[in-house]
Amino acid sequence: MDDVASTTMASDRAGHDAVHIMNPVPYHAQWASPQLVEDIVTGRISAREDPAWAAYGAESPEEYEWWSWRLCGMACLRMALEHFGHTAPSAMELAAECTAAGGYVKHDEGLHGLVYAPFASWVEERFGLTAEVRPRLAVDEIPSVLARGQLAMVSVHPSIRRPQSTPPQPGGHLVLAVGATADSLVIHNPSGFAGSSQQYAQVPWARFVDFYAGRGVVLGAGPVSR
Structure with missing residues (x-):
């Protein structure tokens, strides 16, 4: 288990401290096939067409489609669990447990959550x-x-996959902050696009503030799961 950040400190020309932090964190998309995320998000295909849907732990493609659009938080948790030395259950297993704990609340219009306090306790x-x-x-x-050596699940607008875009409002989506440089926050984005904005995606600090809702959950290592 490697839960200690790789960190270097240097001084830039203006005399400020420049930091380079990179936590080596495994990546999980919030869909079963990371390479299909762009096609699903842009509507070129339905999530029901993802050939790997069963690996999600769903009982049907329809169940998979409904949940996969909502489980950015469980994708972040799966990444954190593996980083801190745990075996991550499937996304659907985590969703069921999190719902039972009050972290998600199903209602007629969809799903309310992630509710941070019961999620953190669970x-x-x-x-x-x-x-x-x-x-x-x-x-x-x-x-x-x-x-x-901690990780931060932070609330951002999902359009952060294109940092130069202008979000309509901050928040609404969870990404996992895994590193930082003097210029950028480094994230694993569960709904990022393969090859550009999924793993170790760099978001300039000056742009990040437009997407960021100012809240999150800080995750750290602890004793082995009981």
């Missing part, structure tokens, strides 16, 4: 990780979190 009890709800997580705190 993660700590179920997997022994630390999970700190941060309703206010300042942008300039995130590098310090990552430098301690």
Whole structure:
């Protein structure tokens, strides 16, 4: 298990500290086939057409389609679990447990969540990780979190996959912050596009603030799952 960030410090020409942090974190998309995310998100194909749907733990392509659009948080959790030395259950197994714990609430129009407080309590009890709800997580705190070997699930607009775009509002989607440089936050994006915005995607700090809702959950290593 490698839960310690690779960190280097240097001084830039202006005399400021420049930090380079990179946590080696496995990647999971919120769909079963990462290479098909762009086709699914853009509507070229339906999620029901994903040939790997059964690996998600769903009982049917229809169940898979319904849940896959909603489980960015479970994709982030699966990445964090594997990074901290745990075997990650399937997305549907996690979704069922998280729902039972109150982290998701199903209703007639869809799904309410991720609800941070019950989610964090469940993660700590179920997997022994630390999970700190941060309703206010300042942008300039995130590098310090990552430098301690922790990871941050942060709420951003899903259009962050194209950092030069202008989001209609912040928040609505969860990504996993895994690294930082002087210029950019480095994320694993569960709904990013293969080859461009999935793994270790760099989002300039000046652009990140437009997508970021200012909140998240900080995850850290803990004792082995009971």
